[in-house]
Amino acid sequence: MSKDIKPEVLKVLSTTETITGTVELRIVIWVVNGKKYKPKLEYREFYHTESGEMKMGKLKGLDMKELEYIIKNWDQIKKIFDENVVDRIANQIDWLK
Numbered sequence: 001m002s003k004d005i006k007p008e009v010l011k012v013l014s015t016t017e018t019i020t021g022t023v024e025l026r027i028v029i030w031v032v033n034g035k036k037y038k039p040k041l042e043y044r045e046f047y048h049t050e051s052g053e054m055k056m057g058k059l060k061g062l063d064m065k066e067l068e069y070i071i072k073n074w075d076q077i078k079k080i081f082d083e084n085v086v087d088r089i090a091n092q093i094d095w096l097k
Contacts, residue, residue: 006031007056010039011080014069021047021054025066027080039084041070041077 008029016023023045030037043066045057062070070077 004033010084013073021045023060025069027077029084039081
């Protein structure tokens, strides 16, 4: 059985243009077969195919620029995580009723 895996992007924090596409620092919830997982902070590469279609690439390591951005914007990032934890708990309680 194949898994249905989709990202639910909560916020794109920054985008950097590259030769082959872009790299995004973003907060995302991965949804696997309808089940939402915990929010994750990821630095993800996107690239253009030969036909011009944008495809999701691999995760990338953080460099000093991204770390400085995270430190500078920590309160905003933490707020997004905190709000989504509360939403997930509320959804689980609602599901139990």
